[in-house]
Amino acid sequence: MKLFNSLTMQKEEFVPIEEGKVRLYACGPTVYNYIHVGNARPLIMFDVLRRYLEYRGYEVTFVQNFTDVDDKIIKRANEEGLTSKEISEKYIAEFRTDSRGLGVHEATVHPKATENIEQIISLVETLIRKGYAYEVNGDVYYRTAKFEGYGKLSHQPLEDLQAGARIDVADIKENPMDFALWKAAKPDEPYWESPWGRGRPGWHIECSAMSNRYLGETIDIHCGGQDLIFPHHENEIAQSEAANGCKFVNYWMHNGFISVDNKKMSKSLNNFFTVREAAGVYGYDSIRMFMLMSHYRSPLNYSGDILTQANNALERLSTAKANLDFFAENGVDGEMTAAEREVAEGLGKYRTRFCEVMDDDLNTADAVAVIFELVREINAAVSPASNPTKALSKACAEIFDELAGVIGLPIAKKEESLELEVEKLIEARQQARKAKNFAEADRIRDELKAKGIVLEDTPQGVKWKRQ
RNA sequence: GGCGCCAUAGCCAAGUGGUAAGGCAGUGGACUGCAAAUCCGCGAUCCCCCAGUUCAAAUCUGGGUGGCGCCUCCA
Numbered sequence: 081m082k083l084f085n086s087l088t089m090q091k092e093e094f095v096p097i098e099e100g101k102v103r104l105y106a107c108g109p110t111v112y113n114y115i116h117v118g119n120a121r122p123l124i125m126f127d128v129l130r131r132y133l134e135y136r137g138y139e140v141t142f143v144q145n146f147t148d149v150d151d152k153i154i155k156r157a158n159e160e161g162l163t164s165k166e167i168s169e170k171y172i173a174e175f176r177t178d179s180r181g182l183g184v185h186e187a188t189v190h191p192k193a194t195e196n197i198e199q200i201i202s203l204v205e206t207l208i209r210k211g212y213a214y215e216v217n218g219d220v221y222y223r224t225a226k227f228e229g230y231g232k233l234s235h236q237p238l239e240d241l242q243a244g245a246r247i248d249v250a251d252i253k254e255n256p257m258d259f260a261l262w263k264a265a266k267p268d269e270p271y272w273e274s275p276w277g278r279g280r281p282g283w284h285i286e287c288s289a290m291s292n293r294y295l296g297e298t299i300d301i302h303c304g305g306q307d308l309i310f311p312h313h314e315n316e317i318a319q320s321e322a323a324n325g326c327k328f329v330n331y332w333m334h335n336g337f338i339s340v341d342n343k344k345m346s347k348s349l350n351n352f353f354t355v356r357e358a359a360g361v362y363g364y365d366s367i368r369m370f371m372l373m374s375h376y377r378s379p380l381n382y383s384g385d386i387l388t389q390a391n392n393a394l395e396r397l398s399t400a401k402a403n404l405d406f407f408a409e410n411g412v413d414g415e416m417t418a419a420e421r422e423v424a425e426g427l428g429k430y431r432t433r434f435c436e437v438m439d440d441d442l443n444t445a446d447a448v449a450v451i452f453e454l455v456r457e458i459n460a461a462v463s464p465a466s467n468p469t470k471a472l473s474k475a476c477a478e479i480f481d482e483l484a485g486v487i488g489l490p491i492a493k494k495e496e497s498l499e500l501e502v503e504k505l506i507e508a509r510q511q512a513r514k515a516k517n518f519a520e521a522d523r524i525r526d527e528l529k530a531k532g533i534v535l536e537d538t539p540q541g542v543k544w545k546r547q
Numbered sequence: 548g549g550c551g552c553c554a555u556a557g558c559c560a561a562g563u564g565g566u567a568a569g570g571c572a573g574u575g576g577a578c579u580g581c582a583a584a585u586c587c588g589c590g591a592u593c594c595c596c597c598a599g600u601u602c603a604a605a606u607c608u609g610g611g612u613g614g615c616g617c618c619u620c621c622a
Contacts, residue, residue, distance in 0.1 A: 089551090107622080115622090122622050152620075234617075240549045241618060283620085305622025306552090312621095335622070336552085342614065346621055373570075374560060379553060379615070389559060389571045396570080399584065437561090445561050449569035459585055465578070518580055525582080536583050543584080 081136065081439045083301070084377065086309060086332040087233055091441050094331065096300050102133050102140045103295040105329075107287060107304040107312065108190070110147040111171035112156040115178055116352035117367065117382055118305075118338040118345040124368055125335050125376040125442070126303045127184040128487050132438055135486045143294045144187040145287060146172055148194050149280050154269055164270050165194075178355045181364035183488045189294050193286040197272045200281045200289045203323055204261045204274075212322040216252045218264030218277040224257040227318040233332060234310040241310070259315055261285045284315035288323070291316075297324040303333040335376045342381060353382065362387040365490035369394045372444045372487055398492040400455045401480060402545060405494045407462050407473035410540045420472040423461045427479045430454040434483050444487055451483055464538035495546065502533055506542055509535075 082091040096102050106126050109115055115123075133140050148168035157167045179186075193200075204220055207213035213222050224230050224238065231238050241257060260282035265271035271278040281289075291299060297320070304313065313332065320328040337344045340351045358367055362384065369390040374380055416424060430450055437446035458476045462468045484491055498506075509524040525535055529547075536543040 109622085110620090119622050150620090234550075236550055236618070307617070307621055310617060311619085337616070337622075339615075344616065344621090348619095348621065370559090377552090378560085381559090386559065386571095392572085393559090393570050403584080443561075445570095446568075449561070452569055456586085460587095463585060465586080513580080516580075522581070534583070536585095537579075538584090545584095 082441055083331050083333060084441045085330075086334050087329075089235070092331065094300075096138065097298060097330065100137065100139060102138045102301065103299040104130060104133075104140055104142045105287070105291045105295060105299055105302045106142070106144045106187070107308055108144040108146050109171075109175055110150050110152060110283075111168045111175060112150070112153040113171060113347070114174055114354040114356050116345060116347070116354050117358055118352060120178070120182055120355050120367055121338055121371055121376070121380070122303065122305050122335045123179060123184050124182055124371045124488075125444075126333070128372070128376075128444060129301075129303070129333070129442060130185065131486055131488060132442065136435075140188070141295060142187045143189045143191065143290065145290050146175075146190060146192045147283065147286060148172070148192045149270060150283060158268070168192075168194075174356075178359070178364075181359055182355065182368050183364070183490050191290045191294060193281060193290075196286065196289050196293060197281065199293050200285050201262075201272075201274050203285060203289045203292070203319065204281075206323045207261065207319065210322060212318075213261055214254065215276050218279055219252070219260055220262035220276055221253050221258040222261055222315065222318060223254065224259070224318065225255055227322050229321065230257075230318055231314065233314050233317055236310070259284060259311060261319070284312055285319060287312070288316050288319040288328075291328075292320065292324070298327050299329055301331045301333060302329040303335070306334045306336060309334060336379045339379060339381050340383075345382060358387065362391060365394055365492075366391040368488065368490050372448055372489065374445050375441075375443055377441075394490065397451065397455060397484070397489060399545075400459055401477070401484075401491050402494065402543070404458065404462055404473050404477040404480065406538075406543050407468050407540070408470050408477060411462075411468050411470040411473050413470060416469050416471045416475075420461070420469060423457070424472055424475040426457075427454070427475065431479060431483065434486075438486070447483075447487055448489075451480075451489065454480065454483065464540060467540070498533070498544065502528065502531070506535070506544065510542065513537075 081094045083094050084090070085092050106122065109119060130140050130142050146168070149164060153164050153167050157164045160167065204213060207222065208215065208220065211223070212226050213220050231241060234241070238257065262274060262276055262279050263282055264276070265278040265280060269280065271280055291302070302313070317328050339345055340353070343349060343351055345352045355367065366387040370387055373390060373393070430453065434447055434450045437443040437450065458480065460466070462473050462476055505524050505528055509521045512520040512524065528535060532547045534545050534547055
């Protein structure tokens with residue numbers, strides 16, 4: 081399996097530290113607002129990574145943090161007259177609702193920054209002791225000039241980063257590039273006692289501390305959005321490697337941006353759509369399908385139109401699955417025919433191709449294409465005209481579910497039953513059709529359609545679905 | 548200014564040296580009482596432009612054009 085590593089800017093063969101196990105860390109949200117569609121991309125794509133690793137037999141420990149102490153949370157809390165804790169808890173709950181909606185599995189651990197203060201303080205102390213950090217008036221800063229590899233992830237020498245840095249006139253730091261590990265508490269801010277007085281952690285240090293606590297000093301994969309490369313991930317490397325004296329992360333993975341009218345979707349540009357509102361109009365499933373249809377590193381332009389396209393594509397897959405379910409129940413009993421056996425035996429090739437493309441840096445666009453090709457073959461083999469056996473229908477459903485499950489394709493679930501009233505109408509329509517009273521049959525069909533039930537006639541019986 | 552990314556049919560999107568996947572939309576046919584779904588067929592003589600390397604380039608090299616991102620909180 082090959083993964084593109086941002087550190088080396090190349091696709092590399094993935095070799096875990098410990099055979100059969102993967103230690104995976106993803107930077108989670110700062111919980112002060114609903115997540116937007118841009119935030120959903122890493123969530124979905126790294127969920128796919130995790131699922132695929134598990135599919136390939138790895139035992140994955142997946143850690144995703146919540147940043148629950150931060151300037152923005154404090155600001156939001158003040159605006160709403162609530163405490164930081166109330167704000168962060170509210171938006172953690174909202175985050176979980178959206179994650180679930182998007183089909184994202186829970187991480188193994190979801191640590192919170194505020195529950196790791198002890199680890200953070202200890203890490204800062206280590207950095208000070210080793211000369212990588214210094215205290216000024218209750219703040220603690222990282223001494224970037226001391227860390228030799230600074231800039232290796234963003235591939236920029238320190239001087240160039242420095243040239244672009246904003247210089248605060250009243251800056252108390254030794255170097256403009258130095259960043260805060262610990263911030264002295266201002267009035268009305270949440271704080272914790274520390275060797276440097278009351279304060280709270282800076283943003284970057286929490287990921288180093290939690291990654292170390294839950295996954296160890298060196299981890300396999302660390303992922304996040306491209307905008308985290310600098311400064312966040314660069315700083316994590318500086319902190320963790322200086323403190324532990326060993327490599328922090330073997331593979332860095334970064335997803336591309338979602339844009340709106342070709343401008344990066346971001347909170348600062350205020351051109352974002354929350355997942356909640358997009359899902360309200362187009363459904364959570366459309367959002368996931370939209371992401372799966374392209375490669376995780378390519379830029380992606382968001383529009384309502386494109387979500388509609390994604391939804392239509394998904395519809396074809398859901399219809400195929402419903403068809404398989406229908407024939408698993410209404411198909412012919414007994415053994416497969418010779419021709420069917422040939423089809424069933426050939427299905428494995430889709431699994432092989434699926435794995436080939438997924439092994440190539442998680443090419444979900446190709447993986448989806450493979451599933452569409454599978455669907456075309458299945459639709460031809462399992463149809464009213466082919467009058468298939470239940471056995472073939474089940475064999476097809478099995479591989480379809482397997483592959484769709486690996487990338488979490490949001491296929492509509494089968495509904496077991498209909499309201500009695502609707503069943504009666506369907507039966508009445510069948511009688512009318514038998515009597516060649518097509519006017520009445522069509523009237524009933526229209527009536528059901530108005531209720532959101534769409535009918536399809538087949539020699540094996542009536543199929544129905546909800547619109 | 549430094550570093551990096553992107554440009555493929557109406558739309559979305561793979562492919563990155565061997566002669567253009569897949570999807571959406573559209574359209575012709577089969578099937579159907581009619582429909583719906585499905586299946587079969589149709590769409591880029593060509594992958595932003597120019598030059599070069601090569602037996603061979605959308606794919607490599609050089610030069611353009613257009614768009615975007617990071618360098619500051621941001622997935």
